[in-house]
Amino acid sequence: MSNDAFKDAETLVEMKGIWMEGRSDEDWHPIINGVDLTLRKGEVLGLIGESGAGKSTLGLASMGFCRDGVRISKGSVMFDGIDLLAASSEEKRQLLGKRIAYVAQSAAASFNPAHRLIDQHTEAPIQHGVMSKDESEADGMELYRKLRLPNPDEIGFRYPHQVSGGQLQRAMTAMAMACRPDLIIFDEPTTALDVTTQIEVLASIREIVEEFDTAAIYITHDLAVVAQMADTIKVLLKGDEVEEAETREMLSHPTQDYTKSLWAVREFQRPQKPAVITGSTPVISVKNVTAAYGKIDVLHDVSFDIHEGRTVAVVGESGSGKSTTARCITGLLPPRIGSIELDGNPLPLDYRKRDRSQLQKIQMIYQMADTALNPRQTVGDIIGRPVEFYTGLTGKARRKRVEELMDQIELPASQFIDRLPSEMSGGQKQRVGIARSLAAEPEFIICDEVTSALDQLVAEGILRLLADLQDKLNLSYMFITHDLATVKSIADEVVVMKDGDVIEQGPKTEMFTPPHHAYTDLLLSSVPEMDPDWLTNLLKERGVDNIGDAAVGKIT
Amino acid sequence: MSGLMTILIALAVIAALGYAFRLAGQKLTNNAPMFRDMPYAVAFGYMLGLAVILWAVWTYIKAQFLLPEAEANKYFYFVVAIHAFIIFSVAAWVFRVFGRAVGTAGTRKLFRQMPLTASFGVLVILVYAILAIFAGVLAPHGQEEVFAQANVVPGGNPALGGDPAFPLGTDQIGRDILSRLIYGAQNTVGIAFVTTLIAFFVGGSLGFLAATLRGWLDQFLSRTVDVLMAIPALIFALLLITVASAWVTGWGLTVAMVLIMALIDSTRVFRLARAVGMNIVVMDYIEAAKLRGENLSYIVFREILPNATAPLLAEFGLRFCFVFLTISSLSFLGVGIQPPLADWGTMVKDMSSFINYAAFAPQVSAAPLLAASAIALLTVAVNFVVDWMLHRSSGLKE
Structure with missing residues (x-):
């Protein structure tokens, strides 16, 4: 699959000197600065970059489409000899959906919840007069079968909420294929999915794209994913093209510094700390906790200890009970059976019954900094409130402490103290969230997927910061994550959870060396690697039916 | 029946004009995106709007200048509405220009982004607020004051039963x-x-x-x-x-x-x-x-x-x-x-x-x-x- 294979193929999309601008307040700000893009028939182009790099905007522009408040100020977009920017809306209507299709990041938000999947599937072929309703339905079922959806003949008659996230994403890919388009734009189709689900979706997308020889633009910020999918990779940074090369070439010999730094991110790793002295009192001890939402138990007899200055990573897929465990520790969800101990003393189960010093010692950092920080408070107030609340400092003393804390999280106070969360980037917001928890001077911090909403470079910065703070302040972390790369870099001990049970626990080095529990093994093997042959080899090794959710079902 | 026929014929003419308008636009501007992508309904809407405006102007001219007074009275409220519309639009526009030039950077920016309707709304609310707060000073008479002249007609024109002392007239018991x-x-x-x-x-x-x-x-x-x-x-x-x-x-x-x-x-x-x-x-x-x-x-x-x-x-x-x-x-x-x-x-x-x-x-x-x-x-x-x-x-x- 080298680039040469496409040299002779016809050019499908040619974008030349694209400049795009977005409107905010009253001015137009540049989003894309003169990027060229060429896509040949049957080629898969990976577009990578941080959030805000303009990947999605450029991807949409290749369909001749702009979001609200965005415009193409200069450049041309040719699709198979048609100038998309000059084409009439009638001409575009003939192309979109029929020859160009789009797969959105969140299939759950993109399907109309009021219609059945198959009805949405057949809409495009019927509207464009490609197929009749019956033909299109039969074809839809065939596509569902190809994408290995369970019960392909029936699943189409369900409503979107009756189908899981990974299945929905595949149904959406099938929908994009309905008219056998020449070009599909995949906009982060697997970002919201668990690793084991992701691998299934990746395998099916790759297979179907190859089978119909469809050209695709694959937008993602995950390098390992793009290495599996793309023939060519284009790296974007703040609207500028950094470099473009054939996938293997790009992975082995990146020429630009920025690309090299992206590649290096995954190399951050902390040394494993020595084993805990037996008999020492753990900071937090979760003892035989069984907890329920309503009448249904979601945690079954969960026990683990977290010692001073250590990081315990709790790993598992969505629905495995990681966050529920955190809610039990913080007291938001009092366990039905079992207890939580802080420094050897049992804590009241309900947070309302805990006294101030107990609340102070356990702090939390949230996944989504957007919802974790009050959008109407300035950074100074967000960090200052816990300072005032727990230590009683006011006025100048409070401000001084806030400045100290901002110093610790490496945000200059002079520049940021009066800003609102909306005026900061994702990584900066996450740092403020860290400062807020530090302001309470805690012993133990729960980090709930703190890096999963961030770009890799930014996420690495946050991980390094957390590691430094742990060394300086002797903090203990419970690190909830589904990303095993994060676990590798920061954890001392690992707890693997599945369906509310602890499947395996132990020191990191032990966990990452075989033999594993079957489920741990599946999790580990599902993490994409930078090797472009990884998916191909894995599929060869395990077979299509032994990856992803299908395999999870087999583990009992 | 003839009224209905007139309306139908007028609509048919407007429909034809709409088609011609779009076609002419496409030819004259050499297929500019605006005319090229214009749905027929929009073209029809343009012509309908134009027809309504022409009718309004014609009626206004008739009522103001051409018809004898007795006839023109039929259109009295129509004329008042046109006047009010023009006055309000100009006032709102002037107010917005004023707001864009005066005030802090924040309010100026607010006025720059403001549509005319909103500036009209703000202006009216301001005027009402001022009237309400300073009613005691601004009102020429007290609210309970009764005068001898009852039922004075609004407008202040003595020929029609008005009185310049009470520009908006008085009610049945003679209050201003x-x-x-x-x-x-x-x-x-x-x-x-x-x-x-x-x-x-x-x-x-x-x-x-x-x-x-x-x-x-x-x-x-x-x-x-x-x-x-x-x-x-x-x-x-x-x-x-x-x-x-x-x-x-x-x-x-x-x-x-x-x-x-x-x-x-x-x-x-x-x-x-x-x-x-x-x-x-x-x-x-x-x-x-x-x-x-x-x-x-x-x-x-x-x-x-x-x-x-x-x-x-x-x-x-x-x-x-x-x-x-x-x-x-x-x-x-x-x-x-x-x-x-x-x-x-x-x-x-x-x-x-x-x-x-x-x-x-x-x-x-x-x-x-x-x-x-x-x-x-x-x-x-x-x-x-x-x-x-x-x-x-x-x-x-x-």
């Missing part, structure tokens, strides 16, 4: 309508404003409380509100005011009315505050505040309230209009603001019989419509402003 309109702003708008404030305070705090605490309190409050909302508002208000009038009279009745209206309207506010509050309560920063051990009032007033201001403010504008219309309706029915206080609703009611003169002496029939248009103008203005605020808070760009 202009003064009563100005005092009416104070009474009607002031009372509506106070009522809305009380409604928001009660409904808002209870709504947030229900959203934060949930459980039996939420159930109790919500079901009570459901029961109250099940009774038609105006009839319920009438009923309660009738009950109240057994105990209190005069001023006391007005206070009772304010409280009753506030209670009824607070149910609507409760619903909104609860719904908005529920969306905010699930946010992680509320959880963080709870886990910090913050008390209820901090969570409600410092964490939830600042995030709910945009929808609440928009609702405040709309709710104010409803309260104000309801008070006018109550006054019209005779149980609202009690004489001798001037009130727009009462004014419309007292002079409503003049409407019968509209066909042959439009100036005479204008007397009740003055108060009615004062009500209409404020309602429209507030809605324009609220629309704009909603548009801003929704973050739409186009």
Whole structure:
């Protein structure tokens, strides 16, 4: 699959000197600065970059489409000899959906919840007069079968909420294929999915794209994913093209510094700390906790200890009970059976019954900094409130402490103290969230997927910061994550959870060396690697039916 | 029948013109995107609009310059409407230009982004506020002052029964309508404003409380509100005011009315505050505040309230209009603001019989419509402003 294979193929999309601008307040700000893009028939182009790099905007522009408040100020977009920017809306209507299709990041938000999947599937072929309703339905079922959806003949008659996230994403890919388009734009189709689900979706997308020889633009910020999918990779940074090369070439010999730094991110790793002295009192001890939402138990007899200055990573897929465990520790969800101990003393189960010093010692950092920080408070107030609340400092003393804390999280106070969360980037917001928890001077911090909403470079910065703070302040972390790369870099001990049970626990080095529990093994093997042959080899090794959710079902 | 035929023929001509317009546009501009992608319905709309404007201009010229006075009287209100439209548009435009040039950087930016409708709304609200606050100074006469000249026709033209001393005329017992309109702003708008404030305070705090605490309190409050909302508002208000009038009279009745209206309207506010509050309560920063051990009032007033201001403010504008219309309706029915206080609703009611003169002496029939248009103008203005605020808070760009 080298680039040469496409040299002779016809050019499908040619974008030349694209400049795009977005409107905010009253001015137009540049989003894309003169990027060229060429896509040949049957080629898969990976577009990578941080959030805000303009990947999605450029991807949409290749369909001749702009979001609200965005415009193409200069450049041309040719699709198979048609100038998309000059084409009439009638001409575009003939192309979109029929020859160009789009797969959105969140299939759950993109399907109309009021219609059945198959009805949405057949809409495009019927509207464009490609197929009749019956033909299109039969074809839809065939596509569902190809994408290995369970019960392909029936699943189409369900409503979107009756189908899981990974299945929905595949149904959406099938929908994009309905008219056998020449070009599909995949906009982060697997970002919201668990690793084991992701691998299934990746395998099916790759297979179907190859089978119909469809050209695709694959937008993602995950390098390992793009290495599996793309023939060519284009790296974007703040609207500028950094470099473009054939996938293997790009992975082995990146020429630009920025690309090299992206590649290096995954190399951050902390040394494993020595084993805990037996008999020492753990900071937090979760003892035989069984907890329920309503009448249904979601945690079954969960026990683990977290010692001073250590990081315990709790790993598992969505629905495995990681966050529920955190809610039990913080007291938001009092366990039905079992207890939580802080420094050897049992804590009241309900947070309302805990006294101030107990609340102070356990702090939390949230996944989504957007919802974790009050959008109407300035950074100074967000960090200052816990300072005032727990230590009683006011006025100048409070401000001084806030400045100290901002110093610790490496945000200059002079520049940021009066800003609102909306005026900061994702990584900066996450740092403020860290400062807020530090302001309470805690012993133990729960980090709930703190890096999963961030770009890799930014996420690495946050991980390094957390590691430094742990060394300086002797903090203990419970690190909830589904990303095993994060676990590798920061954890001392690992707890693997599945369906509310602890499947395996132990020191990191032990966990990452075989033999594993079957489920741990599946999790580990599902993490994409930078090797472009990884998916191909894995599929060869395990077979299509032994990856992803299908395999999870087999583990009992 | 011939009327119907005329309309059908006119529509057919407009339809043909619409087609020709689009075709000509495409040919003349060499397929510019605007004409090329124009759906036929839009082209038809352009021509229909053009036809309406031409008709309006022609009618205006006829009524102003060509027809004898008796005939022209038929178009009296049409001419007034055209004048008002032009004056208001120019005033709104001038006001916006003024706002863009004067003030702090923040307000100037606000005015730059403002559509003309919103600047019109802001202007009208400002004028009403000034009139209401300085009514005592601005009104030429007192609201209770009775003159010998009763039933003076508005317009101040002696030939038509007017009197320059009373530019907007007098009512049946000889009170100056202009003064009563100005005092009416104070009474009607002031009372509506106070009522809305009380409604928001009660409904808002209870709504947030229900959203934060949930459980039996939420159930109790919500079901009570459901029961109250099940009774038609105006009839319920009438009923309660009738009950109240057994105990209190005069001023006391007005206070009772304010409280009753506030209670009824607070149910609507409760619903909104609860719904908005529920969306905010699930946010992680509320959880963080709870886990910090913050008390209820901090969570409600410092964490939830600042995030709910945009929808609440928009609702405040709309709710104010409803309260104000309801008070006018109550006054019209005779149980609202009690004489001798001037009130727009009462004014419309007292002079409503003049409407019968509209066909042959439009100036005479204008007397009740003055108060009615004062009500209409404020309602429209507030809605324009609220629309704009909603548009801003929704973050739409186009």
